Amino acid sequence: MAEYLAIDRLSKQFSAHGRAACKDISFAVRRREFVALIGPSGCGKSTLLHIAAGLSAPTSGMVRLKGEPVTEPRPEMMYVFQQYTKSIFPWKTVLDNVCLGIKYRSRTPRAKLEEAARAQLKVVGLAAYADYYPYQLSGGMQQRVAIARALARRPEILLMDEPFSALDAMMRVELQDLLLWLWQDVGLTIVFVTHDLDEALYVAQRVVMLSASPGSVAEIIDVPLPYPRNQVETRREPVYLELRAHLYNSMVQQVIAGRAEVS
Amino acid sequence: MNGFVRWLETSRGSGVILIVLLLGFWQFSALYIMDTPTWPPVTRIFVAWYENIADGTIIKHLLATLWRQMLGYGLAVVLGISLGLAIGYYRIVYNLLEPLIEVFRPIPGPAYLPVLVLFVGIGHEMKVVLILVASFFPILLNTYGGVRSIDPVQFDTARTLGLTTLQTLREVVLPAASPQILTGMRISLAISLILAILSEMIVSNDGLGYFTLLAERTFKVPEMYAGIFTLALFGYVLNRLFLMGEARLIRWHQESSGRK
Amino acid sequence: MLRMLQAVCAVSVALLALWAPSQVVAQKPPPATIRMVPIPIANYTPILVARDKGYFADENLTVTWAPVAQGAVAIEAVFGGSAEVGGSAVFEPMVARGNGFDLMYIAAGNQIRKEPPDNSALLVRADDNIQAPADLAGKKISAGLINSVNYVHMQEWLQKKGVERSKIEFLEIPFPQMADALFQKRIDAVWNVEPFVTFMMKSGKARLIAYPYQDNMPGMDISNYFAKESWIKANPDVARRFRRAMDRATEFIATAPKDERDDWVAKFTGMKLEVVKEVTLPVYSTAFNVSSLQYHLELAVRHKLLTKPFDVNAMIFKP
Numbered sequence: 001m002a003e004y005l006a007i008d009r010l011s012k013q014f015s016a017h018g019r020a021a022c023k024d025i026s027f028a029v030r031r032r033e034f035v036a037l038i039g040p041s042g043c044g045k046s047t048l049l050h051i052a053a054g055l056s057a058p059t060s061g062m063v064r065l066k067g068e069p070v071t072e073p074r075p076e077m078m079y080v081f082q083q084y085t086k087s088i089f090p091w092k093t094v095l096d097n098v099c100l101g102i103k104y105r106s107r108t109p110r111a112k113l114e115e116a117a118r119a120q121l122k123v124v125g126l127a128a129y130a131d132y133y134p135y136q137l138s139g140g141m142q143q144r145v146a147i148a149r150a151l152a153r154r155p156e157i158l159l160m161d162e163p164f165s166a167l168d169a170m171m172r173v174e175l176q177d178l179l180l181w182l183w184q185d186v187g188l189t190i191v192f193v194t195h196d197l198d199e200a201l202y203v204a205q206r207v208v209m210l211s212a213s214p215g216s217v218a219e220i221i222d223v224p225l226p227y228p229r230n231q232v233e234t235r236r237e238p239v240y241l242e243l244r245a246h247l248y249n250s251m252v253q254q255v256i257a258g259r260a261e262v263s
Numbered sequence: 264m265n266g267f268v269r270w271l272e273t274s275r276g277s278g279v280i281l282i283v284l285l286l287g288f289w290q291f292s293a294l295y296i297m298d299t300p301t302w303p304p305v306t307r308i309f310v311a312w313y314e315n316i317a318d319g320t321i322i323k324h325l326l327a328t329l330w331r332q333m334l335g336y337g338l339a340v341v342l343g344i345s346l347g348l349a350i351g352y353y354r355i356v357y358n359l360l361e362p363l364i365e366v367f368r369p370i371p372g373p374a375y376l377p378v379l380v381l382f383v384g385i386g387h388e389m390k391v392v393l394i395l396v397a398s399f400f401p402i403l404l405n406t407y408g409g410v411r412s413i414d415p416v417q418f419d420t421a422r423t424l425g426l427t428t429l430q431t432l433r434e435v436v437l438p439a440a441s442p443q444i445l446t447g448m449r450i451s452l453a454i455s456l457i458l459a460i461l462s463e464m465i466v467s468n469d470g471l472g473y474f475t476l477l478a479e480r481t482f483k484v485p486e487m488y489a490g491i492f493t494l495a496l497f498g499y500v501l502n503r504l505f506l507m508g509e510a511r512l513i514r515w516h517q518e519s520s521g522r523k
Numbered sequence: 524m525l526r527m528l529q530a531v532c533a534v535s536v537a538l539l540a541l542w543a544p545s546q547v548v549a550q551k552p553p554p555a556t557i558r559m560v561p562i563p564i565a566n567y568t569p570i571l572v573a574r575d576k577g578y579f580a581d582e583n584l585t586v587t588w589a590p591v592a593q594g595a596v597a598i599e600a601v602f603g604g605s606a607e608v609g610g611s612a613v614f615e616p617m618v619a620r621g622n623g624f625d626l627m628y629i630a631a632g633n634q635i636r637k638e639p640p641d642n643s644a645l646l647v648r649a650d651d652n653i654q655a656p657a658d659l660a661g662k663k664i665s666a667g668l669i670n671s672v673n674y675v676h677m678q679e680w681l682q683k684k685g686v687e688r689s690k691i692e693f694l695e696i697p698f699p700q701m702a703d704a705l706f707q708k709r710i711d712a713v714w715n716v717e718p719f720v721t722f723m724m725k726s727g728k729a730r731l732i733a734y735p736y737q738d739n740m741p742g743m744d745i746s747n748y749f750a751k752e753s754w755i756k757a758n759p760d761v762a763r764r765f766r767r768a769m770d771r772a773t774e775f776i777a778t779a780p781k782d783e784r785d786d787w788v789a790k791f792t793g794m795k796l797e798v799v800k801e802v803t804l805p806v807y808s809t810a811f812n813v814s815s816l817q818y819h820l821e822l823a824v825r826h827k828l829l830t831k832p833f834d835v836n837a838m839i840f841k842p
Contacts, residue, residue: 055419072422079423086416091438091515100434101424135519153424300623301602384709385696468669468694480595481670481828482615482622 003064004189005029005052005157010061011214012047020214021047024061027208027217029157029191034183036200037193038247039210039218040255045193046082046161048215052191053079053159065157078150080160084142088134094121094145095130101153120148124178140171144178151182157189165195173231176203180229197247201240202229209250212258219250303485312489320474321493327469328497331387332459335394339451343399344444347406348432351440364403372397372458376465385466390459397458398451405447409440442516445509452505456498471497555761556585559748560597561610563590563792565642565717565804566633566746568784570610571791573772582764593668598626601751608750608765614672614819616749620838621820621829625752629762629840630769632747633805634812640803641734643673643716646723648705649730653712656684656733662711665696665704672745672819673714675826680735705729717802718794725801743815745805755840763842770809777807811839 010025022044029035037045050056052063054073063070065077073079078101081087088097098117102108108116121127124144134142143163150158164172180203183190194200200207204223211218223243225234234240271277286305293304315321349356375396383389417439421431437444463472475490510517561567570588573579579586591597594611598619601609608629609616616626635641647653653662659681666677678688696704701713702723714735715723723729736743748769755762776784788804789796816835823829 050419053423055422073425075425077423079419081416081420083414083416086414087420089417089420089435089438090519091441091513100426104426104430133515133519135515149424385694466695477670480593480668482595482598482619482624484622 003028004031006064008062010058013059023214023216025216032189034190034205036204036207038200039215040212042213043210043215045210049159049161049193076156078155078158080146080163082162084146088142088145090134094132098149098152101149120152124148139167160192162193212254300484308485308488311485324469324471324474328459328471331390332455335391336398336455338395339398343402344406347403351407351410368400390462393462394455394458398455401450402447405443409443413439442513552583554583558606559588559608560591560600560606565788567610568788568791569772569776572775573768578768578771582768608748610748612672612746613744618823618828626749627752627838627840628747629750630748630766631809631811633745634808635736635743635745636806637741639734641737642803642805644720644731645714645733645735646729646731647712649728656686659686660690663692664712665694665710666714668695675822676739678826679739679822718798721802740818744812766842773807773809
């Protein structure tokens, strides 16, 4: 299927401020593709993702998954939030959090559920922490729990809203590599929102850059870097450096243009 | 001197010792300084207390108070939490009920007593209703507040996990609001005891409040103090039990927010 | 000769000058103030009489009073020092004294009549089939506050009539609300006081089955005036003067024609005169019925309000 996830002329206006968050955005994501979404702050990338997940409604335009419009969260989609401390429920153990996604889906007995959950925890490297409470884990570990929980539902597509922004540098790179591995291993489609250019280039196959508020698509570039990627080597590649410079300049332009419009 | 200050800083027992000292002062002053029947020595109070325990009087009255307090309180918990959840969750319910709540909220519990006596009589039922009405509001308001303060991310998470409304209430809303709900419940626990005792002092044949008042009326002053002492002990034990239960339920909250 | 006469006159005048003022002073005792806390019922009408007919003024006493709802409250006010003399049924001060409160009866007040009618009675619903005391078994009764004088006498009365205490359920209902409670069937028998007894009888819905005080001991002391023993000992003269004025007023009311008495009662209690004319008033007496006081004491001990008796005579003020 060529267009797995289609964003079709999406606009969102918050009537409260009368300000448009994003305007007339159109792009498509292919099956099993890894796409990064970047842009200056306030460009509406998070709002866009929120709508794509079916969590809020657009003012005009629509989102289609496999041809069907998305009006509410779909089982094939999973969302990973930036605020992992809230998203991972502090009153449940790590194991119970992961189980929550699959608990009500079918009448599977508790033992089988836990087995599946533990398997996912193993995949993200948290097998030993199943009975811990989230507050006892570091930020990176908590976000891994979120990923494990998302994966437990066997989604086809993962929507991630700046998932690693609140982590420190070392945890961030660790999780970037984990994500890449999962992407290949599970065969996911991923839409990854970030404000970090380097991160976008490192993980994605394609980068969609939005303009300043109200965001619309400024440009879409391909990232012809081979997988598996390496934190040191890939970031040294000439192609990488070139793309990075290009994106950086583009971003600066967007920011300046945005500021000019406001003033 | 320094050593003493150090001991005061670290000792948990200093408070208990203070209480013992105050009791000692009471005993001394009652025996040697103020000789009046309204200020009996602690020993005489203790004897009166012990006698009333031994012949079952205090226990009987204590159980009467406990029974009506727990009934009223239990109903307040169930109604308060259910209604609080509904108001917090559904805008329609909030719009309908909020003005009504704002009207009734400032009315102090004891003010309902005359109305209830007229409508429900002076029996057991009236006291339970009075306790219910007074204990209801803190739980309702705290439940509502707890629900309102739930981060939208948690609701969004529940939706992405495909949870139905009922499942969301059970897995997300109730646990997330539980610290605040429990705060409301603890406030109401104290209120329920106060109103149980008050209603017993005004219209009753049994209960600790009645026992204390009767002792005062028949000038059995040591008994009266014994009644008050029993009330203090009872309230203390209830509160301790509640805190223990609360710690179990929201250990995750207490430990993560640094309050143990 | 003339000089001696002058000297005698001078000395006589001097002596007279010294002696006369003390005589004048002796005519009027030093002024004193007494605050009273009576229950606002007909029994304490003599207080108003003593003030308005000048008996208190004759003794150079300024007397003010504030009504209280029950004897226990009066006792607390007197004991705590916010009043000097209180009015109460004889029972409560007695129980208080037995528990260490140093109270004394400072003046006599009222007694139960020796024959029916009385100013309190046991009433049931007219259409109920309670006839004899035995019929009260298994019923709900109210005799005022638990452990009050009514209550204790009710216990005694039931015992004398052979009804087991455990078979009766006692409720505390204030006198004004007894009628409603009885007619609404929340209770089966009430020992009520005037003027409510008259009201209930006139409604036709109530039937009188006994005068329990008269059944227990006719002519017994029922209410009087009390004060702290320490106050009386510190102010014996004031106490005497109070007693004198009070006795004069009580005597006046006791012997006045009915119309005049009713008038005073209406003024003191605030009841309408037409109502006062119909109710049964207690007997006003300046004498203590000591054997009845001993009887009260005996009841208090028997019903466990006191652990042991004491000498009732020590409690009566003898000016």
